Amino acid sequence: MLRMSTLFLRTLREDPSDAEVPSHRLLVRGGYIRRAAPGGYTWLPLGWIVYRNVERIVREEMDAAGFQEVHFPALLPREPYETSNRWTEYGDNLFRLKDRRGNDFLLAPTHEEMFTLLVKDLYSSYKDLPLHIYQIQTKFRDEARPRAGLLRGREFVMKDSYSFDIDDEGLQRSYELHRDAYIKTFDRLGLPYVIVSAMSGAMGGSASEEFLAPIDVGEDTFVRCTNCDYAANTEAVRVRPPDPIAIGDLPASRVVDTPETPTIQTLVDLINARSDLRHPDRDWTAADTLKNVIVKLKHPDGTTSALAVGLPGDREVDLKRLEAQVSPAEVGVFEPEDFAKNPALVKGYIGPGSLGENNSSGIAFLVDPRVVEGSAWITGADTPGHHVMHLTMGRDFTPDGVIEAAEIHGGDPCPNCGAALEIARGIEIGHIFQLGRRYANALGLTVLDQNGKQQVVTMGSYGIGVSRAVAAIAETGYDDKGLCWPREISPADVHIVVTGKPTDPTGPAAEELAAALEVAGLRVLLDDRIGVSPGVKFNDAELLGVPTIVVVGKGLANATFEVKDRKSGNRTDVPVGEAVAHLLDVCR
C-alpha cells in the first residue's frame, strides 16, 4: 500500500517554468519525475511504478509473441560500429568516450551491431532460424536539442528487437509477427496510434512503418486519407501523378518578355495582367509555373554536387522529403558563389533549357511527379527578364528523372484512392522495419543453408520507446485538473482520500477499507496525511490521476463512501459494506 503520509513525493502547485508540453508539466507537478540533466530525468516512486507498468506490458507482449529477452551493455567498444560505418555515420549524435588506455568507446544509441555479432557468435545453421530476440535497454543519443521532457531525451529506454531469417519470405513473416505484437502492445497500453509507412532513413533497409500516436505536440508530421486507410509519414508520401497528356497540337512554346518578375507571384500577376498572355478560360496560378530550385548535396565522402529540382510554383521544397530521397547525402544551400561558378544559371530565371546533365549547366535536373509527359509550364527562359510559356515536358524538355521533394499540402489527393489527404502530427512510439542484409553483410553473419552453402542472414529491427510511451500515455489522457492514467498503467487502482478531523472515525474506516481492498488484490494509494485540508487532498488526487478515487468523509455518517471516476467525474455513494465488491467491479 502506498501512503501519502510517507510517500517520497512533493506535488507542485505551479507549473515548472521549463515545461511546455502537458505530459512534461504534469509529470513534474505530480511528482512523477524530476529533471536531473538536460535530456535526463529521475523517476520518483510514483513515476517508477508507472514506468515499470509500461515496461511490464511491453515485456509480456514480446514474450507472448515468442521473442526472447537478452540484455546488452550500454557501454560498447568502437570496433563493431566502425565495421558498420556508424561510428562515422552517427556523427555528433553519438556519445563517445575513451577508457584509461585511450581506446574509443561509445554509449550505444541502438544495438543492431551487437545483436548481429551475438547471433554470429552462437548460430551457424539455417535450422536455427528464424530467431527473434529483444532487450529493454537505456539508449544514449546526444540530441542537438532534447525537449518536451520524456518525449525526446538524451538518455531514454527503448525496447529493441531483431529478427533473423534465411530469406526474404521469412523476413516478411517475422515483420508481420512483430507488427501484430506491436498492435497488441499499444492496444493494451491504451495508446491510440496510426500506422504510417515511413522511410528507413539512416538505418538502411526497405519496408518500414511507424506507429504514431496522433497528438499535436508530436514531432512527426504525417498524412492520412480522409476516405481510405492510407497513412504515411510526409517523407514517405508518394505523389499521385496525373495522367500523361497527348502532345498532339498543344500550343508551341514561346519566350515572353517578363521584366521585374523575380518571384512566382510577380510573374503570375504580370501574365494575368497582359491581354496577349492571359489564359483563355481562367487566371494563371502559381501551379501553372515550374519553379527550379538548385540545392547543394554534401556527400558522406566530403564531396559536393549540385541538384536542380523542378516543381510546381505553388509548392516549396520540403527539405525533409528531399533529404530522405538523397540520403545519405545532406542538403545544403546553393550559395551565391556557387551561382558565380556556373554562368549558365540565371538567378531568378532558371529554366529547363539550361538544366540537366546534357545541358549548359550540367546540373542534374529532377522533377516533381506532377511534371508528366505533355504537361505545359511557365518557367524561366535562362535569360534575364524572360520566361517561357507552354514549355511542354516530353516535347520541349526532358528531365533526368523524377524526385519526391515538394511539400505536401492538406487536400492533396490520396495516392491510393484520390480523396483528400489531411496533415496531422504524431509522437513516434514504435518503428518496425525490414533491415535486410546491411548489418549481416558488414559483420559477416552467415549461416549454412540446406545445400551446405553460406547464406547471408536477413534481419528486421523493431523499436518501442518505453520511456517515451509513458509521456505519450500521459499526453493522451489528461485534463485541466491533471493526469488520467489507464488502469493498467496507473500507480494504483484506487486513491483513497481521508477527510475530517484526526479524531473522526474516517481515518480508521479508510484504513479498514484500504486493507480490505489490498486483500482483494487491488493496489491502493491512501492519502492518510494528517492536518492537510480536504481541498489539497482532492486536488492532489486529481493531479496524480489514479482512475478511481474514494472519499472517506462526510458520507460515513450515513455509512457510505463516495466513489469518483477520475476521467468522467461521476460520483456514486456506495454503502460501506458493499464498497469492496463495488470497487472490484469498477477496477476489473
Place this chain on the structure above:
RNA sequence: CGGAAUGUGGCGCAGCUUGGUAGCGCACCUGCUUUGGGAGCAGGGGGUCGGAGGUUCAAAUCCUCUCAUUCCGACCA
C-alpha cells in the same frame, strides 16, 4: 549550428533602468485554532543572486568573457 529569451532558497517570481542591510507567494519547521475543494494567526529555518574577471569606498544591479537552461528553426531509427 542559426534566431530569441532566461539564470536570484525546493517551486513560481520581484528587485537590476537610477549600485548602498536580498525580498514576496507557495513549500518546509514550532505552537494554537481550523477540517468537503489548494485554511488562519503568531513565530522560525534555508539563498556567497549560474561562473570568472573588471569598474567602484561599495555590485544581484554597471562592463567583459564564459557556462547553462528553455523556446522557435535546422538536425534527429
